[in-house]
Amino acid sequence: MKLKIWLSLATISVFFVGNTAFANEAEETVTPDEELYDTSILIEETELALTEEQMERALLLDEFANDRLSEIEATIEEGNIEEAEQLIEQYEEYLERLESELEESEEEQEASEEETNEEDNEVERVELPDSDDNDENEQGEDSDEENQEESAEDQDKSEEELRESAKQRTIILQALLEREDLPEQAKAGIAKALENQKRAEENYLRAKTEKAVSDEDEDEQEQEKEEEETELQEEREEEAAEQVEEENDNEAVVKAEQKQNKAEKKQQKAEEKAEKKQQKAAEKAEKAERKAEEKIEKAEEKANKAKEKAQEKQKKAEEKAQEEQEKAEEKNEKKQAKKAQENRQKEEKKNGKPNHQ
Amino acid sequence: MKRAMMITCLFLLCACGQGEDATNDDNNSGQTEAVLYENDVFQIEEIDGWSVDQEATAEQEQNVIFSNGTTRLIVSIVSKEQTIDTLKKDVQSSFSKKVELIEDDENYIALLTNRKENIRGDVYFHQGSEHQLIFTFMTPEQHYQESKNQINAFNEGITIF
Incomplete structure (x- = not known):
């Protein structure tokens, strides 16, 4: 009996604590009807203007888009549809800015990756085989690689965060669209925002798959380069050994024939390799196309399903x-x-x- | 002789008076030249490096925006109905989510965002005869030490009506 009382008390207290926490969260925004609303937007824009990194800017815009959406919900609850429609327009602007910021972020990342690759190549060229500074250089390279890995992890985290909040916004927009008390104009605005959001998600997915494919290609190219280098080294070693043998042996003619045979074999091997490479590249391109198509199809299916669900719900309600x-x-x-x-x-x-x- | 003396004294007095007026005029014209911005609620003296962001300010009714390098300032005119505590909360919630209150005095708060690129906010609350004024200085954390002096210089040039 006592246990029951304790349990019910605990549930009630959790309920109240939850409510107060929510109330605090709700208080933490300046709503459009408040005197400081314009100032709060200015502060947001100034924070954005003072932030330089593209991904950070994208995260800020994402946060501001979320704020606008919760303001839309609040104004609809209050029955202020005109204000809500204005906010929907602003929300769409934020989404467009977010999209372009993400595109720029991708470009920035690619440019920095290219720069680091070029730097690595230059370092490789400059490096001397028996230099004492080699250890130091290697350490520096290691720390660079670590930094790169960290920044890649940060990027992945940020992207995950953006994807998650986009999902949440889609859910909220769909819920708003299903409301029966909204006028058609507001619904049209919300539907447009929803479409824009889905299009942005599709673009993002497409860009990601393309990037993943190009990354795979780069990795394979690097592997092939390494293989070629090791083969070249082996060949050089063989040639050196042969030279030594030639010096000892007087049968130059026989060796010349052997050399010719070897050269022919090498050429054959190289041709075979080139063919294989071409085949692999074609296969990869096909795979990438298939993957991208599948992803787009899935996204479209999802969108259609969501639409059908919304229609079914509306029918049921009617x-x-x-x-x-x-x-x-x-x-x-x-x-x-x-x-x-x-x-x-x-x-x-x-x-x-x-x-x- | 007395008359002559009296006339000379009067003449001298008049001349001195005119001279004083002229110097006062000079001072006044000097003061008007040295104003960076003024409206019915506040006035800012001209300070090295600071300028009014005319474009951004033109779009606003209650806010005036100033800048100096990487330091930005938003001056907001607010009614007297709201308490400073409410204004402090509103300003804090206007920053991005991860903002921290690092200093809280009677008419001043300092804020710092907790992101990859942190922004520092120095917010001063002033009382006018009919309005309250909020001076929100924003600067990247990495440039804060340089902008401290700029902020202090600006604060010395404020007159509130």
Whole structure:
């Protein structure tokens, strides 16, 4: 019994704590009807203007888009549809800015990757085989690689964060679209925002798959380079050994023939390799195209499903409303019939003649 | 002789008076030249490095924007209905989510965002005869030490009506 009381007390307290936390969160924004709203937008824009890194700017814009969406929800709750429509327009602007910021971020990352690759190549060229500074250089390279890995991890985290909040926004927008108390104009605005958001997600997915494919290609190219280098080294070693043998051996003619044979073999091998490479490249390109198409199809399917669901829900709601109306009408009819019967009975009582119809 | 003396004295007095007026005029014209910005609520003296962001200010009714290098300033005119505590909360919540309150005095708060590129906010609250004023200085954390002096210089040039 005591345990039950404790449990119920704990549940009630958790409920209250939850409510206060939510209230605090809700208080933490300046709403459009407040005096400092314009100032708060200016502060947001100034923070954005003072931030240089593209991904950080994208994260800020994402946060501001979320703020605008919660303001849209709040103004709709208040019944201020005109204000909500203005906010929907602003929200779309934020999404467009976010999209372009992400594109620029991708370009910036690619440019920095290219720069680091070029720097690595230059370092490789400059490096001397027996230099004492080699260890130091290697250490420096290691720390550079670590930094690169860290920044890649940060980038992945930020992208994950952006994807997650985009999902949340889609859910909220769909919920808003399903509301029956919204005028058509506001719904059209929300539907447009939803479409823009989906298009942005699709573009983002496409860019990601393309990038993943190009990364794979780069890795394979690097592997092939390394293989070629090791083969070249082996060949050089063989040639050196042969030279030594030649010096010892006088049968130069035989060796020349052997050399020719070897050269032919090498050429054959090189040709085979080139063919294989070409085949691999074609296969990769096909795979990448397939992957991109599949992803787009999936995204479209998802969008269609969401639309169908929304339509079904709307239909169900309409059917329910009809059923309720019919029920209400039936009730009314029944009531009227009852009243008529009662009136008849009263009249009969008054007249003193029972009616056995 | 006395008359002559009297006339000379009067003449001298008049000349001195005119000279004083002229110097006062000079001072006044000097003051008007040295104003960076003024409206019915506040006035800012001209300070090295600071300028008014005319474009951004033109779009606003209650805000005036100033800048000096990487330091930006938003001056907001607010009614007297709101308490300083409410204004402090509103300004804090206007910054991005991860902002921290690092200093809280009677008419001043310092804020710092907790991101990869941090922005420092120095916010001063002033009382005018009919309005309250919020001076929000914003600067990247890495440039804050340089901008400290700029902020202090600006604060010395404020007159509130």
